[in-house]
Amino acid sequence: MNTNAGPQHRSYIDEGYSLKSWLTTHDHKRIALLYMVSITLFFFIGGAAATIMRLELATAPGDLVTSQTYNKFFTAHGVIMVWFFLIPSIPNVMGNFLVPLMIGARDLAFPRLNLASWYLYTLGGIFTIGALIAGGVDTGWTFYTPYSSMFSNTNVIAVIIGVFIVGFSSIFTAINFIVTIHKMRAPGLTWFRLPLFIWANYATSVIMVMATPVLAMTLSLVAIERIFQVGIFDPALGGDPLLFQHLFWFYSHPAVYIMVLPAMGVASEIITCFSRKPIFGYRFMAYAIIGIAVIGFLVWGHHMFVSGQSMYAGMMFSLLSFLVAIPSAIKVFNWTATLYKGSISFEAPMLYALGFVGLFMMGGLTGLFLASLALDVHLTDTYFVIAHFHYIMVGGSVMAYLGGIHYWWPKMSGRLYPENWGRFAAIVIFVGFNLTFFPQFLLGYLGMPRRYHQYPEELQLLNGLSSAGAAVLAVGYILPLFYLLWSLRYGKVSDSNPWKAKGLEWKTPSPPIKGNFEETPIVKEEAYAYSPQKS
């Protein structure tokens, strides 16, 4: 038994074991675990759809599923992964668990709203999954009009309702985070003493609050257009489909930063801890987060280079898109500088975080190709784009999510996961990921379009490699599910700070008590007060 888990510290898990005690809880840590369970479920549903797609693409002729079924699978994959995994994963699981802990608060500002947000997430999920069971949708996750408003089947409406509801879930979580970070920081915890994870979640929440309502209203208009056969997006009715694209990408481009900014926050926490050095250029890291969030709102038009918007708009959006590279590069350089001369240890979270940096860089650099107007005309809607956004969104967000799960697992569960299994899974995922998606850059460059379920024989080898990689990746994703569950029962009991990390969340017992802290902590030092060890 460790020293700080004596009988006087009843952890949040011991507050009650009944199902009801979980489903009616107001404790942010329990709600985080509720999210973790449902998000994991959605991750594997979305992953199953991807498996079918890679199986189909393993051979050149379309012999496994029909084109219509294939359309439904990639739509299901996109909708579930974007709205039910990538966007909520880090903010709603790790943010929920850690934001109050890291700033020394007893809970989020609005605990009941927080629980309501989980119920909305679940309700939205039921609508979406229901629509998929009822026959699926084949519009792609972008719901482009007039296809979605006139020609596709009626399940579109159910999926739109699902996405609409889950949008409210993210708005509520975001409002909760913004208010909590503004008003409930512990004494002494000034803005520039906040961990970068908090900065990242703050910026993400601002993006969520500013972008999500636009998506909600836009999709509502599509649904109304479908029901009444009148609308503002259908050219046959005098409307303009470009308007839909503008409004849609006004949300959906910033949404990429909703996925990747929290991932950057997680990576910063892990890298500084396992190199035992304060993060290099802390203030610039914080400014870069804000910079990415702001510029992220100005670049949506780069999704529309070939849509028929004006050439000058294209040039402007191209220029602005290049600008995002500056704060992103600042982050990568500063992580590298943090590693430099650090006493680095390669625990599993560190492997995930380093993997994240590598994959994010790869995704970012290929983003420069796509931001160039002339190149984009060649590469648009090919597998190059698929590979690019998977490197950013999946390589970035999922690597960091898993890294964060491993890093804070002892805090969440009070148990250590088996370290060697953790390292092994991290390596399998990194290898599997690159094997899956690197060939897709080449495929795209050779001209293979996205969303096709068959292709010419010449592309067989690269597609075969990609499908094989997907199998490796699947193994890598399933492994943590097993050993993490195993560790809940058999893992070594963790003390309050197994990584010797800095930060308020490590100053409370593992797992923490209901109100997080026995008494409100007072912060007297800067963030990341690690001292480098001389070797």
Next chain:
Amino acid sequence: MAEQFDDPKQEHEASTLGMWVFLGTEILFFGVLFAGYIVYRFIYPEAFAEASRHTNIVLGTINTALLLTSSLTMALAVRSIQLGKNRLTAGLLLLTSLLGMIFIGIKGFEYYEEYKKQLVPGLNFTYEGPHVPQVRLFFYLYFVMTGVHALHLIIGSLAAMTIAVMAWRKSFSARYFTPVELTGLYWHFVDIIWIFLYPFLYLVSRA
């Protein structure tokens, strides 16, 4: 006071900030509709001018006056609860809510008239004259925008009524009046949206 807060001041500040951020999301929500409106107003100026002449300017103006009055009564309600006058506050809130309900009633009558004139796209739109698709587009926007606004107003009226009952039961005091203030913020927001809708939909080019 809820247990996650240190003191009532912190709770008040947190709730107020939460409401402001929420209203920010609401502005963006309506922002999509305004963006759509502006785009088509630029592309089809004549059709929009023509279509707006078919809205009922008399009822629209009466409603504008009602809503502005309700903003006054709401502001007075917030003022009176800061002075600790629970009963007066309850009365003012009820009056506010009532004005909101009358607005909804008049709006409903307007809708009924437009239905009779066959101006509802998707149900019975038959329009004689030039620019038929564009006029239909205007009325589509008209119904969506006023409809979403009316929905907000109904929620606001119900909230004002609930808060009025709480005030009648003396749930508030000169020290604790956050719910009244938040309802007030929401109410003023719904008014402000109408201040934009009214000229956009009723006054486009009525000279």
